[in-house]
Amino acid sequence: MKGSFNRIESAESYNGAHMGQIKADFSLRPTGSPFASIKKEVDELDIEQLAFWVKTSDLKSLRIRTTDSTGQTFQQRITLQNTSNWQQVVVSQMGSNTFTYWNGANDGVWHKPANAITILFDRFDMKNAALPATILVDHMTAQMGDWQPELKIQQTALGNIFLDSEPNVFIVRTNRPSVSWATYDIYGAQITSGSESPVAGKAQITVPFSKLGYFTLEVTAERPGSEPLVRSTAYAVVSSALPPGNGESPFGVSTHLNWTASGWSKELSKLIRYMGASFVRDGMEWSSIEKQKGVYTFAPSPDDYMQKLAENDLKLLFVAAFNNPFYDNNATPYTDIGRRGLAEYAKAYIEQYKDQLIGFNVYNEFNGGFMMDRDDEAGSNGQAASVPRKDRVYSAPCSG
Known part of the structure; x- marks a missing residue:
């Protein structure tokens, strides 16, 4: 299927x-x-x-x-x-x-x-x-419906990471009539505090800017005759001044931003720029690009991913991996045909996005537990069989 x-x-x-x-x-x-x-x-x-x-x-x-x-x-x-x-x-x-x-x-x-x-x-x-x-x-x-949790803090910014140029806003949902809050810096010193009255089970907390750093927001919800409920969440405030991008900074981040099905978000690329990195190391797996033998598909993804990187002035260190059902029985490539297939997929990706790349890696964690070893000629499923294949993959020919 x-x-x-x-x-x-x-x-x-x-x-x-x-x-x-x-x-x-x-x-x-x-x-x-x-x-x-x-x-x-x-x-x-x-x-x-x-x-x-x-x-x-x-x-x-x-x-x-x-x-x-x-x-x-x-x-x-x-x-x-x-x-x-x-x-x-x-x-x-x-x-x-x-x-x-x-x-x-x-x-x-x-x-x-x-x-x-x-x-x-x-x-x-x-x-x-x-x-x-x-x-x-x-x-x-x-x-x-009208159900509300007893007390829940919801994000308005991805990862609760705010720029110093934007309000630090949180949404509180509660079925209790009154809410008080306080913020603390990384050393535990209180920075700000306030109180809100929820309307239809919802209140908005806006924390005024004090300084850059890492903080904790603590929220207390109260109801007469009941013990107070307390919840807390971490957040950060970073500078809105952008560091050098497009690979000019020596700092990069290893990511899986294209793995949206696993909970990753391409929107994290904005935060990566503001943290001081100028490139990411990531891979778009061989099987997701060559879905028909000899045909390489880039739309809608990873075109959308590469566009998001470009919008945030981020370059890519491309990782070419892992296996493809059209080659070597979907195993880690171990024949000349399989290695050639891996090389051609890498070449196609590089040619498609050459202006956005700072380089590429041939394979990744070759001896990892996910390695698909089906080389009967090599004879074993362990690292002894994978090591000689590693040498052959790295010397795979690539025309052009």
């Missing part, structure tokens, strides 16, 4: 300029129960109803999974209209004992708030499982 998710810019989107695209191919008759999905973890939201728009000619139904505060997951199947036009999908119940459910409380009762939403389909949702399927997703909205 092959699947992918892409954010696409298109005038055909239902609302705005972008839409999501889920693609899957089950034609290889996979064993087990594979599926294609997109998942969004939500920050304790009291979602009572969910609605979004889809467009597909290939699916007759969709599955919706909702996860509650206990970790219990509910799954429901929604039948789609037989049309290739945009249609709205409405999820009117987040959980019910009439749905399939598992994990967490495992009692068939929805426990507020929601922790995750997943949209998925498998081959049984397709009109023809022998063909690839595509569905477009756009304009998701939610109807919210």
Whole structure:
């Protein structure tokens, strides 16, 4: 089974300029129960109803999974209209004992708030499982209830890292009537303090600028007759004066900014610049670039990633790795054909983004535990087999 998710810019989107695209191919008759999905973890939201728009000619139904505060997951199947036009999908119940459910409380009762939403389909949702399927997703909205946590601090800036030129703002959600707060520097000295009165369970704390550095915000929520609740979060204030970029600074950062499915964000590139680095070391794996043998794909990703680096004057130290199912049985390359394939993928990437690179690495952590060793000729699965292959990979020919 092959699947992918892409954010696409298109005038055909239902609302705005972008839409999501889920693609899957089950034609290889996979064993087990594979599926294609997109998942969004939500920050304790009291979602009572969910609605979004889809467009597909290939699916007759969709599955919706909702996860509650206990970790219990509910799954429901929604039948789609037989049309290739945009249609709205409405999820009117987040959980019910009439749905399939598992994990967490495992009692068939929805426990507020929601922790995750997943949209998925498998081959049984397709009109023809022998063909690839595509569905477009756009304009998701939610109807919210009035549940509020006892006390929760929410970010307004990525990583709670603020510039000295912008307000240090935090959102506090609580079901208690009064909130007080204080900030402390890295040495524990109090810097500022204040109080807020939540409206509809929400209060905004704006901390005035005092100095650059690393701080702690401590929030206390009170209710008559109850013990105070205390929560804290760390934050930092950095200079808005930009250091040299485009590889001119000797400092760089090793990242996985392109691993958005694992929680990384390309928006971190802005913070990397402000911390004083001028390049990142990162890799876009071989299998994500050469999805069809001999054909190298850069749109929409990593084009979007490289554009974000350029917007923040960051260069890339490119890591060319690891394996590809078209070569050497998806193992770490050990034949001349496999090494040539790795070299050609690296060459294609370098030619695509040569103005943004400061150099490239051939492979990474070659003797790591993730190494795919299937070289029967070498005879062993240990480091003794990988070392001679390491020498051969580093001497792989690359034309041009």
